[in-house]
Amino acid sequence: MWITRFASNTLPTVMPIQDIGLGRIEPGTVQLPGGRVHDAHGDDDAPVALPYRITISAEVFGTGSTSLRTNINAIRALTGQRGDLVRKQTPTATERETVTARMEQFEQRRDSDHIQYAPIRLTFLVLSHPWLGTSHTVSTAFNTSGTLSLVCNNGGNAAVEDAVLTVTPHGTAMTGMTIKVSGATDLRWVGTLGTTAALVVDCGAATVTNDGADAYDELTIGADHAQTAWLRLEPGNTTITITRTGAENSSVVSVVYRDGWA
Numbered sequence: 001m002w003i004t005r006f007a008s009n010t011l012p013t014v015m016p017i018q019d020i021g022l023g024r025i026e027p028g029t030v031q032l033p034g035g036r037v038h039d040a041h042g043d044d045d046a047p048v049a050l051p052y053r054i055t056i057s058a059e060v061f062g063t064g065s066t067s068l069r070t071n072i073n074a075i076r077a078l079t080g081q082r083g084d085l086v087r088k089q090t091p092t093a094t095e096r097e098t099v100t101a102r103m104e105q106f107e108q109r110r111d112s113d114h115i116q117y118a119p120i121r122l123t124f125l126v127l128s129h130p131w132l133g134t135s136h137t138v139s140t141a142f143n144t145s146g147t148l149s150l151v152c153n154n155g156g157n158a159a160v161e162d163a164v165l166t167v168t169p170h171g172t173a174m175t176g177m178t179i180k181v182s183g184a185t186d187l188r189w190v191g192t193l194g195t196t197a198a199l200v201v202d203c204g205a206a207t208v209t210n211d212g213a214d215a216y217d218e219l220t221i222g223a224d225h226a227q228t229a230w231l232r233l234e235p236g237n238t239t240i241t242i243t244r245t246g247a248e249n250s251s252v253v254s255v256v257y258r259d260g261w262a
Contacts, residue, residue, distance in 0.1 A: 002091055003056060006103060007083025009074070012058035012120065013091075020087065022262060023052020023126065044227075045159070048262075051125040053104070054085070061117045068116060075120065078103045085124055087131065097131040097261050130158035130260040139254035142244055148253060150240045154233045156259035161229040162204025163257035169193050171248030178222070180241045185231050186222030191215060195247075203230040233257055 003018055004011060026049040028040035060075065062068025085101035105123040133156055142148045154160060167177065173194050179187040179201070189208070193199050197211030201219065208215045231240070242253055 001087055001089055003054065003085060003087045004091075004096075005084070005086040006101065006124070007078060007081050009078060011056060011122070012060050012075070014059045014061055014117070015119075017057040019053075019055040022048055022129075024049050048129045050129060051102075051127050054101070054124045054126055056122045056124070057119065059117045059119050063116065065115060068118060072108065072118060072120070075122070076106050078122075079106045082127075085126065095133055097133045099126050099131050100128040101126050130156070130160065130262055132160070133259035133261055135256070135258045137254055137256050139252060141252050142242075142247075142249045144249055146245070146249070147241065147243045150242070150253065150255055152233050152238050152240065152255055152257060154235050154238070154257070154259055156261040157235050158260035158262040159232050159234045160257055160260035161232050162202075163231050163233055163255050164203065165201040165231075166254050166256070167193065167199040167201075167242075167244075168252045168254075169195050169197075169244075169247035170250040170252070171195065172246055174199075174244055174247035174251065176245030178243045179231070180222075180224070180243075181231065181238060182241075184225075184227050185240070186224035186226075187230060188220045188222050189218055190220075191218040193247075201230070206230065233260075235260070 001020055003020060025046040027046060030038040030040065032038055060068065060071050062071050080103065082100065082102045084098040086096050086098050088096060101124040103122060104125045107121040109119045136152070138150050138152050140148050140150055165179065167174065173192050175192055177189045179185060189199065191210055193210055200209045208219045210218065240255065244251060
């Protein structure tokens with residue numbers, strides 16, 4: 001597993017040493033009298049505490065002192081920038097996994113015999129979790145009973161909570177919808193969605209738009225909702241059941257998400 005790019009810039013790969021582990025979890029524990037402890041997360045997985053640090057050591061090369069200075073200055077300029085930090089499972093892998101990070105520190109050691117190369121050390125603050133891999137779009141139309149089921153496969157090893165659902169009605173306006181995952185999600189939408197509009201539910205940002213306008217107040221949490229996230233796609237398959245009121249069977253729901261990796 002190698003970190004290869006940051007903010008669209010290729011990172012040095014000569015003599016690399018990379019600290020690619022995860023940060024600590026957020027334990028959520030409270031010490032109680034009598035030597036007992038309360039675990040606020042209960043049976044849920046504890047989240048990774050953000051931010052955490054990743055460090056990369058490598059050597060920057062140039063064909064001469066001028067070229068070396070140019071190459072080093074290009075990396076120095078990334079200090080303080082925010083962008084995608086990219087890793088691959090192997091150096092030649094085509095699949096990329098990304099997190100949002102900020103380059104916190106640039107360190108350089110220079111000796112008198114360093115004419116064409118210089119050792120550097122980069123420190124990144126990781127601001128998001130999990131690492132996001134392959135993107136998926138799952139889309140289907142309602143059946144004659146006004147219900148549809150979407151099976152979303154998360155091919156990674158960590159849950160993702162930032163899926164985006166888009167509903168496009170056909171025929172007549174849609175006036176209601178429920179979004180359910182058994183034992184986990186129960187979302188209820190009530191409003192008026194015209195046939196030329198789209199309802200977009202961004203589960204990661206916790207936003208709802210109806211034809212581009214804010215519609216957060218049109219979405220409520222149902223009694224069967226059993227988690228803090230609006231929608232969590234665990235590794236493997238998650239079946240989302242959606243029931244509509246109004247509109248025609250040809251109305252379509254799509255879910256866009258990426259695989260999650262620890």
